[in-house]
Amino acid sequence: MKNILLCIVTIITLSFLTTNAQGRKVSQSYETYEYTAITCRSHSASITDFGGVGDGKTLNTKAFQSAVDHLSQYSSDDATLLAAQDLEEYPVLKALPSYGRGRDAAGGRFASLVFGTNLSDVIITGNNGTIDGQGSFWWQKFHGGKLKYTRPYLIELMFSDTIQISNITLIDSPSWNIHPVYSSNILVKGVTIIAPVKSPNTDGINPDSCTNTRIEDCYIISGDDCVAVKSGWDEYGIAFGMPTKHLIIRRLTCVSPYSAAIALGSEMSGGIEDVRAEDITAYQTESGVRIKTAVGRGAFVRNVYVRGMSLHTMKWVFWMTGNYKAHADSHYDPHALPEITGINYRDIVAENVSMAGRLEGISGDPFTGICISNATISMAVKHKKAIWMCSDVEGVTSGVDPKPCDLLDGKQSEKMDGGCEFPSDVLEIDNVELKSCSYQNVT
Template identity: 70%
Template sequence: MELLWKDHMRVQVIRLVCAVLLVTLLSSEVAESRKVKTVGTSFKYEAINCRTHSASLTDFGGVGDGKTSNTKAFQSAISHLSQYASKGGAQLYVPAGKWLTGSFSLISHFTLYLNKDAVLLASQDISEWPAIEPLPSYGRGRDAPAGRYTSLIFGTNLTDVIVTGGNGTIDGQGAFWWQKFHKKKLKYTRPYLIELMFSDQIQISNLTLLNSPSWNLHPVYSSNIIIKGLTIIAPVPSPNTDGINPDSCTNTRIEDCYIVSGDDCVAVKSGWDEYGIKFGWPTKQLVIRRLTCISPQSAAIALGSEMSGGIQDVRAEDITAIHTESGVRIKTAVGRGGYVKDIYVKRMTMHTMKWVFWMTGNYGSHADSHYDPKALPEINGINYRDVVADNVTMAARLEGISNDPFTGICIANVTIGMAAKAKKQPWTCTDIEGITSGVTPKPCNSLPDQGPEKIKACDFPQGNLPIDMLELKKCAYIMKHA
């Protein structure tokens, strides 16, 4: 009996302690509730900068029912938060729900954060897509000679801008635009999902991008860019749904992205023909790593075809391509001018490919008839190593330009398994110069084997690019609404 009594008292003491703790916790919550009526969602994420001020889209009349337009709610929220740009910056939180919206513009020192269950739905009301001028390095729209529809999420002349989330979704509802494109009923070029121009310190991360009207992500004339953890998906037949297109950008890092696309997964650009030559703004210091690509009609990584401002110092590593037309493709033509040089690719794994390596000097799409036929591109210093591929139709198609050969090509430590119905001639080479080492099947005569002692040819540069030195900060917020 004494033992039972002691056990009973022990239970009562534990209950009393728990009750005291509960009362303490409740009293602290009551005290907190006197300050803030509602405590919202808390979340953590990594970013180039954290923010001092935050608000929810619902504070500005946002309705996440998938039917109500939220264009004005986004515009009002961002306009209100602009007052904090010089006071620690601001963040706009998009809660779970389906948020229909037309185009809206971002501001400096700003973060747009999408909840993991938030879906931005692109409006199909064309009046919610303002038209803007063509890009100066292109001279015209890509779909039509006139201007272009503003991208869903747009910004220009910004500093320190972030679009991120808990893998929230941006759905471009692109079928609406694809049909108009195929029927040639577009007055302007289709919008992109995200485009940032003339901006510095950009982060786009941890999002799912679906069904873009055209290109998914287009940083242009910008610098110091981190693109990380994106899932990008569009139907294979969809027109021009490139995944990520760094365009006349400096110091860019693309990593840990998965892309299924109707066009190139990553397309590196720098302007079109005489307009790109005149603008003269290259893409340089670009890192691409841990990319997985599926694109049966296009390339895992394309350089060009709009490369008239130049492309230099691109470093790609740990690339996986599955059922993709080509691994790395260089696209250029007479009239492009510019250059593609100092390109380094290593550790590529490919399954079911049409071509592993493809260089095209006759990609003849021109902005107009005013291009200079004497503007010949320079293709030099193209390095590939440590590549494994299987079920390949043709190892390489390398076609330079007559009287303008592609030079400095280096391919080392490459094993290509040919498909059962592969081409009888695995390599086609015209107007190219370079070397190989340890490549199977045997390359063309323009790429003589230098022997095993040259296996370290085509190595990456030793030093890091500046963007690799940038570390993300750990940001944490508790969304509170008075």
């Protein structure tokens, strides 16, 4: 399946919908399709009506593009879309302006399988439908150093507003799975993402310089961070200056032995603020919530609130890194120091843990305002000798076992009487509700 360019389409639905056949005592018959959406649709199109063939072999690029152009809403229950394994099927785009280069290579990037820019009211939803990126084709080329451009993602939407991605399964993405960037008012709900745990850079969901995003009820097994929050890279992200803010992550289940359940950074040079994560479950995952930054990133990660983590077999529960040294190029500003402050964790239970915390700030630029409360950590039989490792950090703790490092023994404030802070106000994106929708298709 060729990359899908949606540059001028303002409303699109790619759906895998529940089908209920209804007989009629007339010459025409109807099928009723039901789905949930932010806004209900009144038009539909099937790729089979445009010459599509569902045999798993036929290249349906033209049929699928034609259906999308017709505001596609139908692709049959339990359908699987297979990504093409032909480089010529993926146009090459310029690097993102907040990154200055591709992530895999210095050049541009292959367009994503499902791609759109400057859209409004976008719905990608389904019931038991699957998008298969057939990523092994790309992983082999990546490992072999045979790619001139960054691998495609499965879904990328740029400069867009009011986006819903729900009730679909994404497997074996060439790289990142879902990448909303420079966008706002985004709902990602009920999505299953699966990739081999050793597949390269198969992040699950990457909100990037986005405002008002809600990620909930998602299940992710991946070779990289399950949710990776980003906002641009070094001097390019600083110049672009678009933060990710007002982000909700709830009821996330993650398996990622070599990465984090939730990562903030490392590309965070536009800033990250007001992140609210709760009810996070992770199994055999390297860390719970990880902050990744470095000298040259600039900007900030601030006002992060996490409560209710259940962690099973972890390398680290708490991990902050101020020496993440991957840079876009050699032109970054060594005086651009990131501000990491206001990081709150509460109500955490973790078992079979190798090290409770590894918190490494930046010399001369400490990470401040760290708060950890009501955290019970059971160490693995063969845990690290150092249970906590801290440098260049400042914070407070309450009700944490095993006892944290001395740098987190700051004076407790009255606000900690009920534990570390978690906001009580309601973000705008949390007021968005899905409607029950249906339509009839004449057959």
